[in-house]
Every structure is written in C-alpha cells, then in structure tokens.
Amino acid sequence: MYIENLIDISWETEQLQARETYQLRVYDGMSLQLSSSPLWKRVLAFAVDIAIIQLVLGVVVMGSLVVFGLTFGSLFIIFQTGMKEILASKPGIILLVLFALVFLLIMFSIFDGFFIYFEWKKGATPGKRLLGLKVISLGSGRLTLGQCALRDIMRWVDVGLLLPGLISIILTEKKQRLGDLLAGTVVSHSVQEEEEQKYFYVTQDFYQWFMAKCSPTAPTVTECENFLKFAYPAFALQTRTLSSMEIKKWEEYANTHVSGLKELAIDQDAKLRLFAELCFQTKNATTNNYSAIRRSK
Amino acid sequence: MIANSTAPMEPRPAPTMKIQSEPGGFLRRFGAAIIDSTICYVIRFSMLGPLGLVLGMIKANSFYNTTQNRAALLVLIYFIVPFAVCYFYFGYFYHNKGASPGKMLFGLKVIRDEDGTHLSYGRAFWRETVGKAISIMPMGIGFLWALARPDRKTFHDLMFKTQVLHQKK
Numbered sequence: 001m002y003i004e005n006l007i008d009i010s011w012e013t014e015q016l017q018a019r020e021t022y023q024l025r026v027y028d029g030m031s032l033q034l035s036s037s038p039l040w041k042r043v044l045a046f047a048v049d050i051a052i053i054q055l056v057l058g059v060v061v062m063g064s065l066v067v068f069g070l071t072f073g074s075l076f077i078i079f080q081t082g083m084k085e086i087l088a089s090k091p092g093i094i095l096l097v098l099f100a101l102v103f104l105l106i107m108f109s110i111f112d113g114f115f116i117y118f119e120w121k122k123g124a125t126p127g128k129r130l131l132g133l134k135v136i137s138l139g140s141g142r143l144t145l146g147q148c149a150l151r152d153i154m155r156w157v158d159v160g161l162l163l164p165g166l167i168s169i170i171l172t173e174k175k176q177r178l179g180d181l182l183a184g185t186v187v188s189h190s191v192q193e194e195e196e197q198k199y200f201y202v203t204q205d206f207y208q209w210f211m212a213k214c215s216p217t218a219p220t221v222t223e224c225e226n227f228l229k230f231a232y233p234a235f236a237l238q239t240r241t242l243s244s245m246e247i248k249k250w251e252e253y254a255n256t257h258v259s260g261l262k263e264l265a266i267d268q269d270a271k272l273r274l275f276a277e278l279c280f281q282t283k284n285a286t287t288n289n290y291s292a293i294r295r296s297k
Numbered sequence: 298m299i300a301n302s303t304a305p306m307e308p309r310p311a312p313t314m315k316i317q318s319e320p321g322g323f324l325r326r327f328g329a330a331i332i333d334s335t336i337c338y339v340i341r342f343s344m345l346g347p348l349g350l351v352l353g354m355i356k357a358n359s360f361y362n363t364t365q366n367r368a369a370l371l372v373l374i375y376f377i378v379p380f381a382v383c384y385f386y387f388g389y390f391y392h393n394k395g396a397s398p399g400k401m402l403f404g405l406k407v408i409r410d411e412d413g414t415h416l417s418y419g420r421a422f423w424r425e426t427v428g429k430a431i432s433i434m435p436m437g438i439g440f441l442w443a444l445a446r447p448d449r450k451t452f453h454d455l456m457f458k459t460q461v462l463h464q465k466k
Contacts (some may be wrong), residue, residue, distance in 0.1 A: 044336075046342075047310070048398045051335035130401050197401055199316065199396045203466060206314045225412055232413030236318045236462060237448070270314055283414050 036175045037189035041131045046159070048127030053114055059109060064103050071099075112152050119146040128187075132194025138184050147183040152180030200280050201235055201273040210274050216258035221286055224279035227253065231276035247272070318406075320449035321461035323440075325403045332399030333387075340382055348374060380426065387425045388418030404465065419463040420457055428453025 076082065086092035114263060118125040120143055124134045135151070137143050158165030158177045165177040174186045196204045219227075233240040247268060254275035255261055261271055352370065390397040395406045395415045407424075409416060416424070432439025432452040439452030454460065 008388075043343075044340075044398075047336050048332070048402075049341050051332045051399070054335055055331060126402055127398070130398050149333075197396065200395070200406070200408075200464075201316060202314055203316060228412035228414065237460070238318070238322075239448075246459040266314075273315060279444055280414060283412070 009123070035189055037133050039169060039175070041133060041189065043171075045125070045131045045133055047241045048130060049114070049125045052126060053111055053143075056110055058172045060110065062108060064106070068099060071095075078139060099114045115152045115155065116145070119143060119151065120145055128156065128268060129193075132190050132192075134188050134193070135186050136184050138186055143185065147185055150183040151179040151185060154182060155181035198281070198284070199277065201231070202270070206270075207274065207277050210264075214258050214260040216261075216278060219257050219279060221283060223257070224283040227276065227279045228283065231272065231279070235273055235276060250275075252291040317465045318462045320386060320447070321405045321463040322449065323443050325405060326400075326443070326461060327464060329399035329403045329405055330395070332402060333397050336358040336398060337379075337382055337386060340386065341379060344382075346376070371459035379431065382423055384418065384422045391416040392418055400461075404463055406462045406464055408460055408462065410460055413460075420459070424453050424457045424459060428456050431456065 024295055038139075046261070072083075072086070073085065087096075115125060119135050123131070123136070123143065128134065135143060137147060154177070165179075168178050168181065169175050172181065174180075176186055180186060192204075199207060202210075227250065230246070234242055250272060251268065254272065258275060258278070261275070264271065387397055391407055392415055394401070395408060397407075400407065407416060407421075409420075410416060432442075443449045443451045443454075449461065
C-alpha cells in the first residue's frame, strides 16, 4: 500500500485480540490488518539490510584504502622516509590514530545511520519493507528519532550477543526484542503490504477495488492458460500489437467470466489487464508447477 | 495501548492503475545478483553456528574420527548446505513472489516464458545453479549476451525459458 502516506497520516492502533492482531487506520474508512511478525521474517529482513549495508561499506573500505595509500605515499615521497620513521614520530602516530578514528566513525555512522534513517523516515528499512514488516510505536503516532536511536543502540546487544534478543522475542507476548521493549515499539507484519509484490498487470489497489465491485468467479486453469498466452506478450512484453478483432473476442471472453465488468467505467485496456491479473493470480495460486511441466512433456 | 489522535484523515489517493513492464536491464540485474549472493552468504554464515554445535556433538560421540565421516561432513558443509540454501531461498521467492529480495529492491521480476506466471522451485534452482554456471563459463559471455538482445535474455534465461522484467509501479 502507500507506506509514505501511511506514516505521514496520523493513525490509531487498537488491540483487537489479546496479542495477535492490530488494526491500523490508514485513510478514512480503510484499515490495514497487522499482526506481530514471525521471527524468520525478521531474520531474513535483517539479512537483506546487512547485504545492502555491506555493499556500501565495501565501497567505503576501498575508498578509504585509496585515501590512506595516497596520503602516506605522498608523505614518504615528501619527507624521504618509510613507515618505521612515521611510527616513531609523534605527528605520524597522531595522523594514524586520526585516520583510524575517522574510518571507524564513518563505518559506524553508515551502519547505524541506515537503520535510524529508514525507520525514522519510512517506518521500515528496505529489507523489512520487502517482507511486509513495519516498526510501529505503541504510545504515540509516529516513531520519534529518540525511539529509533534507542532501538538501534540496543541492536548491538540484541543481535551482537544473539541470545538476549532471541530470548526476549520468544518470551514477550508482542514478540519484542530488548530494544523494542525499551523504546516502546513493536514490529508488525501486514500481509497486504507483503503481497504488493505479487501483482503483475495492475496495481494492488486497483485490483482490490475491482474485486470488491465485481466479485468474479475464478476461471479454470486451462482458461487462465489460454488467456495468459495472449495477455502476457501483449501487456507485459509488448511484443504483440492487438487487432480489434482479437480485443473484441477476448473482451467477450472476459465478460462471460466476470459479471459486471461491462458496466465498469474504465477503458478496454484496463479491463483486459484486470482479467489477466485475475488469471495470473488464480494460476499462481492453484497450479502445481511440477505437474504442469510433466503434463507438457 | 490505544492512542487516539485528532488530526483529520486525508482522503484516499486515486490508485495508479497499470503496471508498466520492460525487459530488465543489465546493470539492474547485476546489482540484484550482488545483493542476492550477499544475502545467501549471510544465511549460510549464520548457519555455521548451529552446524558447529552439531559437529561438536558428533565429535564427542567419536563419529568424527574416521576419515570417511570427516569427508562426508565436509561435503555436507561445502556442497549440500549452499545448494539447499539456494534451492529454498530462490525457490520460495521465485515461486511465491516472482522475485528474490535483491530483484525486488530493483523492481525486477522473473517469470516463465510460456505464459508469464511464476517459476517452480525446480526451475528456479536449476536456473540459479546450472544455468548461471554455464553463463559464466565462456568468460561471462552468457551474462553479457543480455546486452545484445532486445529482450535482455542471458544463456540461463534461454536454457530454462525464463524472462526478467523491470516493472514500474
């Protein structure tokens, strides 16, 4: 859904059942169902974040090696000395320590700044966002910078020592780690946000609007295959241009399966895309691809 | 637990309808592959601890002392575990979401050539192991092949009949 909008708009949390589900009101009359996040999703989200940070850190390490080499190389040339003499002199040692401190400062600020920035500004790091996870504050509306910083400092204890975070997630009823407990936050999981990735021809919002209006019956798998063989090259690859005959034929085909599609006030292309999305979703949900391959042989 | 706010609710924005697709470019896919391989590495690395515990238990039972069993354990750690991680990681994400996390970050999708639906576990696994190995063997020409084709297909795409699309939402 619209994560950016969702954070800017003030929202309220309600505890629906004892500990499982929260409801997040996003727009008027519209709400997101949230539940506490499974542990493996949090771990995988962390792995994704670490992967992204590692990419940046790799570049930084290479860059700082270049700067280090250039500085000391020019010192060797200017003063006609080697590393031994520099290590023996006081300004040389100060320079080395300064280098190390700046290097560590940059490394830590990238690692911590990544988490703080994304949780504060976007509500979720890229890894969390992919898996439909979101950090929400239990007390007030938006996450504050202090909460994010506290969460981030406690990450060194929770993840660095591994066990404290794991034990506290297992023991607490809202699945909070120590940082969550101290900052008063909870990591929630929204199926809707996670499944945004699955949509192929039209956006999730549009598809759900269509499903609510038309409530179509799911076509069979062979019908889906027939339609997708036409729809996939036409809409996704755009390697085929459609003749008006074809469009008419397939529109009738779609009309027989979805009652109320004719009355919708949208253009032809969008209608066919909606039906293609319906076929795409049903086929992905129902077919066992192993047996499909065997059948085609 | 319940937090009420008095700020007015904004009206719901009009949904953008269609998703635009184009064949996935080389640089995007390269970035996605780097992130995916790093994630796989992180997962494998984090499995070393539990594996070490198991190995310790086995050593206590003197199973570890024969050369044959040691070789079997090395095979387990260096061959079976990476392939199993690859199978479940790419299989789960390609089959259920249509893209691995690295690809999702760059807005890419991997789909079957026949009708544009998601890959099976098996096809995802063979594409990522055998397919990519064959692509990299002739000095990486299999990957660079994407630059020459308008549909941006590499050797492993051609072998296992898959297509990578970049989707703008």
